[in-house]
Amino acid sequence: MATIPSFHVTRSERRIGWDRTAAPALVVPSGAELTFDVIDSSGGQLTDTSTLQDVANIDFAQVDPFHGPVFVEGAHPGDILHVDLLEFMPKGYGWTANMPGFGLLADEFPEPWFHVWELGPKRAQFVKGISVPIEPFCGVIGVARDEPGNLDVIPPRRTGGNMDSKQLRAGTTLYLPVEVEGALFGLGDTHAAQGDGEVCGNAIEAPMDVTLRLSVRRDFTLETPEYEFVRPLERASAAEAGYYVTTGIGPDLLEATRDAIRHMIDKLERSHGLDRYEAYALCSTAVDLKISEVVDQPNWVVAAFLPRDLFA
Amino acid sequence: MATIPSFHVTRSERRIGWDRTAAPALVVPSGAELTFDVIDSSGGQLTDTSTLQDVANIDFAQVDPFHGPVFVEGAHPGDILHVDLLEFMPKGYGWTANMPGFGLLADEFPEPWFHVWELGPKRAQFVKGISVPIEPFCGVIGVARDEPGNLDVIPPRRTGGNMDSKQLRAGTTLYLPVEVEGALFGLGDTHAAQGDGEVCGNAIEAPMDVTLRLSVRRDFTLETPEYEFVRPLERASAAEAGYYVTTGIGPDLLEATRDAIRHMIDKLERSHGLDRYEAYALCSTAVDLKISEVVDQPNWVVAAFLPRDLFA
Numbered sequence: 325m326a327t328i329p330s331f332h333v334t335r336s337e338r339r340i341g342w343d344r345t346a347a348p349a350l351v352v353p354s355g356a357e358l359t360f361d362v363i364d365s366s367g368g369q370l371t372d373t374s375t376l377q378d379v380a381n382i383d384f385a386q387v388d389p390f391h392g393p394v395f396v397e398g399a400h401p402g403d404i405l406h407v408d409l410l411e412f413m414p415k416g417y418g419w420t421a422n423m424p425g426f427g428l429l430a431d432e433f434p435e436p437w438f439h440v441w442e443l444g445p446k447r448a449q450f451v452k453g454i455s456v457p458i459e460p461f462c463g464v465i466g467v468a469r470d471e472p473g474n475l476d477v478i479p480p481r482r483t484g485g486n487m488d489s490k491q492l493r494a495g496t497t498l499y500l501p502v503e504v505e506g507a508l509f510g511l512g513d514t515h516a517a518q519g520d521g522e523v524c525g526n527a528i529e530a531p532m533d534v535t536l537r538l539s540v541r542r543d544f545t546l547e548t549p550e551y552e553f554v555r556p557l558e559r560a561s562a563a564e565a566g567y568y569v570t571t572g573i574g575p576d577l578l579e580a581t582r583d584a585i586r587h588m589i590d591k592l593e594r595s596h597g598l599d600r601y602e603a604y605a606l607c608s609t610a611v612d613l614k615i616s617e618v619v620d621q622p623n624w625v626v627a628a629f630l631p632r633d634l635f636a
Numbered sequence: 637m638a639t640i641p642s643f644h645v646t647r648s649e650r651r652i653g654w655d656r657t658a659a660p661a662l663v664v665p666s667g668a669e670l671t672f673d674v675i676d677s678s679g680g681q682l683t684d685t686s687t688l689q690d691v692a693n694i695d696f697a698q699v700d701p702f703h704g705p706v707f708v709e710g711a712h713p714g715d716i717l718h719v720d721l722l723e724f725m726p727k728g729y730g731w732t733a734n735m736p737g738f739g740l741l742a743d744e745f746p747e748p749w750f751h752v753w754e755l756g757p758k759r760a761q762f763v764k765g766i767s768v769p770i771e772p773f774c775g776v777i778g779v780a781r782d783e784p785g786n787l788d789v790i791p792p793r794r795t796g797g798n799m800d801s802k803q804l805r806a807g808t809t810l811y812l813p814v815e816v817e818g819a820l821f822g823l824g825d826t827h828a829a830q831g832d833g834e835v836c837g838n839a840i841e842a843p844m845d846v847t848l849r850l851s852v853r854r855d856f857t858l859e860t861p862e863y864e865f866v867r868p869l870e871r872a873s874a875a876e877a878g879y880y881v882t883t884g885i886g887p888d889l890l891e892a893t894r895d896a897i898r899h900m901i902d903k904l905e906r907s908h909g910l911d912r913y914e915a916y917a918l919c920s921t922a923v924d925l926k927i928s929e930v931v932d933q934p935n936w937v938v939a940a941f942l943p944r945d946l947f948a
Binding site for chain 2: 426427428478479480481482486487488489490491520521522523524525544546547548549550551552553554555556557558562563564565566567568569570571572573577578581583587590591594612613614615616617618619620621622623624625626627629632
């Protein structure tokens with residue numbers, strides 16, 4: 325970073341739940357640059373020394389804390405909070421878990437599963453011959469809703485939150501619709517890498533330092549978050565190595581997504597020697613999802629893209 | 637092409653509907669190379685001289701013919717038909733229509749709309765300052781189902797058909813699960829370019845010559861089509877120019893997709909001066925769709941990606 329950030333949000337300044345009446349952790353002017361020392365999505369329950377038993381005992385009430393809220397001076401309902409995502413610095417390790425009862429194929433993966441990733445400068449090792457490129461971002465980023473109560477942090481909403489959108493990386497500009505005075509911005513759930521969909525329910529969950537700039541705009545309006553970036557959508561090594569693609573075809577997009585992932589798990593078993601839990605976790609951390617067709621009634625097509633650069 | 641194709645399927649050798657008892661247009665050995673002279677998806681009802689009245693009068697019973705069926709010797713139920721897609725050569729023009737009653741936002745776009753595209757070597761002009769890169773593929777490609785009757789050509793099925801999957805371009809290898817003797821392969825609905833989803837119901841619909849190779853494999857099994865390619869997923873000009881992204885967030889993936897497209901139509905109106913029908917058509921021909929998150933109950937996130945290289 326060329327400039328020293330002006331504001332800092334600590335690891336302990338975090339909360340569970342979006343509440344329009346929450347006291348701000350920090351008040352900043354529009355244009356402020358901030359760093360956040362972000363705890364992992366388990367709120368510190370899982371670390372690089374955790375066991376399967378720790379996964380089985382996870383307390384969901386502590387999951388997905390966000391840091392903040394940050395009150396941005398001059399942000400009023402109807403404005404846009406313009407977020408320049410500047411830097412994501414992971415801290416050496418990450419974890420991926422299958423938590424029973426959670427995930428796209430929860431019924432088919434009833435057992436706890438856990439993997440600790442050592443994060444190198446460019447890649448995280450999975451099993452022999454397979455590694456995942458590091459592309460850090462934050463899963464949770466948003467502002468408070470103008471609704472009463474302490475809103476659950478798991479579902480994303482029109483003001484953002486747990487969007488788990490992997491393009492929210494350094495260099496992306498995110499626009500959030502402000503609903504309350506000061507916006508009450510928060511972020512958390514940092515991921516060292518994730519596939520579209522985050523299908524097993526976890527990415528490479530990794531504590532990290534995040535730097536960003538918050539500004540208020542009112543030259544346009546939004547109904548839900550929008551974002552933009554000037555860079556490729558795919559990394560260079562994936563563009564060179566290409567993709568293997570599976571499909572799900574049917575009248576329900578969610579079930580078609582499940583089928584595309586089931587078929588990708590089959591592919592990873594038959595061609596790459598993974599067991600089903602490993603394959604499910606690799607889909608969640610590295611396989612992307614597209615909607616190929618959504619007009620040819622009654623059947624839609626969802627496609628899952630396996631980038632070949634995972635394989636050494 | 638280095639070699640002269642051995643087999644040819646003419647413009648008139650086409651049918652409406654998948655029928656396991658249909659007489660083959662052609663019988664070929666495994667490994668044969670074929671060219672197809674593909675009529676447009678309207679079956680010739682719309683051309684570069686058509687009018688809005690022609691769109692309003694479209695006979696849906698003639699839509700989406702496919703060329704074939706081709707009987708591949710040695711293909712038995714349970715085998716895989718391996719399709720090497722070799723070349724797509726458009727014939728100078730294409731069209732995009734909004735056909736009342738058809739499309740993702742049919743209720744919001746009740747009027748017929750029609751645009752003829754002149755296809756240059758690399759791009760097709762839309763309106764002043766906006767053009768779409770040409771990336772030709774076939775929307776319909778598949779084999780017969782082992783089901784009685786003449787099956788409607790509009791919905792894709794586990795044996796493929798109207799998949800409208802834009803990655804099925806030259807250089808892609810497609811695997812189709814064979815259900816009947818000889819596979820009974822067919823293709824049609826060629827597109828000069830399409831966005832994921834084909835949201836208005838039409839891409840840049842364009843007659844073209846298609847060359848491919850058909851081979852029989854039985855070293856693995858499939859439930860639905862799969863494909864692979866060694867090339868970038870995104871074109872170089874889009875990778876350089878970047879993207880603007882809108883979202884749809886909610887408990888139903890289809891409605892979230894509609895919202896993401898509605899928000900992209902708003903963006904194209906407010907920032908690029910298009911009217912709503914033009915914006916809807918540009919989404920259908922050039923905007924891509926991802927499922928960003930599908931585990932944070934009860935709300936999922938669908939994202940629509942506008943590549944900035946459309947703008948001169």
